[in-house]
């Protein structure tokens with residue numbers, strides 16, 4: 001067919017060590033100038049399939065049968081040097097690790113320039129630089145000449161993803177394969193990247209294969225969607241048809257699992273919220289001094305500023321915002337890993353800042369912090385038993401029988417088998433590791449669990465399982481949760497009240513229903529309009545989704561801190577003629593005074 005630029009026929013990939021078939025009789029077509037979404041959970045085979053499209057299959061994996069045709073070329077029959085000519089020139093591949101994509105020792109612009117000159121030796125260096133600067137403009141870099149000379153470490157996650165898109169578009173490829181490129185980004189930046197890809201696809205007429213585990217995200221961009229499970233394509237249809245009338249049970253279930261942010265009611269806490277405050281946070285601030293390149297010179301970063309809130313016992317409290325908004329500093333202050341410069345925090349009516357070592361140890365037993373990275377947060381060289389029992393031993397438990405019983409109890413509580421406790425964690429999946437991490441926190445029977453992006457690196461199915469586990473545990477262990485996250489869909493599902501942070505401050509705080517249906521601050525609307533959901537989003541992204549990222553926290557704008565990104569700033573907002581303090585606008589609903597009735 002003339003309009004097909006890439007076709008895969010009956011592809012099979014086998015692990016030659018185990019004889020396991022990883023890609024099983026897969027056939028699909030990519031149409032010219034169209035976007036094909038490839039959806040699957042972790043382990044479904046989508047990345048192996050994507051890499052095989054450029055014959056990037058390494059032993060023990062082997063393509064055991066099938067054909068891949070690109071524009072008349074049989075990819076699997078091409079020699080290595082012929083493939084190398086195609087990849088980068090006609091087919092570009094963007095992986096899901098933006099950090100490793102550029103050499104850290106060279107400016108990004110210089111690296112893209114080298115690539116362009118290698119692909120088009122007929123153009124001069126000056127012409128090549130002009131082409132790159134123009135492409136920088138297409139991806140909406142604010143200051144193209146400055147960006148050209150910057151090193152990879154100077155780029156934020158969103159900027160780096162744009163630079164990689166420039167790198168892959170610079171040779172004007174016919175096909176772009178984008179593997180999970182929005183997974184690690186904040187919702188606002190991910191929404192910007194999706195909008196950008198749509199614009200670029202039209203401008204450059206590139207055909208795109210967009211791979212993700214999130215159906216909501218893919219449905220925003222793809223003309224067709226192919227669903228993968230266990231190495232097979234389950235269903236492959238036009239996006240609107242697939243969403244309206246899924247044929248296969250797997251797709252029906254998958255659609256059912258995609259959270260409907262506005263249609264579905266949140267699940268919230270499984271216990272009655274009590275009247276006493278388990279945590280009180282009063283006007284806390286934290287400033288870091290960061291040294292600059294010049295000797296004896298440093299700049300101040302206001303990581304947390306004048307933050308106050310209270311959390312009731314058994315309430316699920318959410319804190320949301322983009323990367324760099326101060327959420328992680330706040331989580332360290334709440335868990336008493338650091339002390340605020342100003343203000344105080346009370347846990348069970350007792351101030352936790354300024355406690356002596358023994359008191360700190362005693363209080364820490366009662367509240368635990370669970371971090372995001374399931375690989376970094378548990379050591380690989382210790383047995384699972386030792387990892388889970390360690391907090392008990394640190395807190396003075398010596399009786400081996402008690403330790404054994406407690407480890408068995410928590411391991412089974414988190415849905416793992418006690419038999420695994422003798423092994424090292426290296427063979428565990430991300431979800432299983434996070435369960436070990438939860439078991440380690442539970443063994444001290446905490447009253448408060450602070451979950452700092454704990455579910456962010458897990459796929460949708462695993463997230464749903466762990467949320468169910470958290471609910472069960474809340475009942476059995478009488479736990480209060482603080483969910484700190486950039487995932488607004490997850491927070492909507494489980495939190496009773498939610499605080500929105502921007503540049504170190506809380507700018508809005510409200511009950512779940514109020515925040516998602518009747519928020520007041522333009523920044524909250526920006527966050528909400530970016531959620532990739534399948535139900536109707538009441539916040540129009542045309543109106544609220546802005547370009548750019550939060551400013552450098554060492555250089556916060558005067559006046560309203562949101563003024564550099566706000567779609568509706570007035571001169572007063574920019575000149576500092578506005579009151580930046582939370583005021584109550586209705587029962588339980590607090591907003592920055594200057595941002596009431598903005599936009």
Ligand code: SF4
Nearest residue numbers: 560563566568573598
């Ligand atoms: S005060 Fe001004 S800049 Fe801040 S949110 Fe309102 S309109 Fe935007």
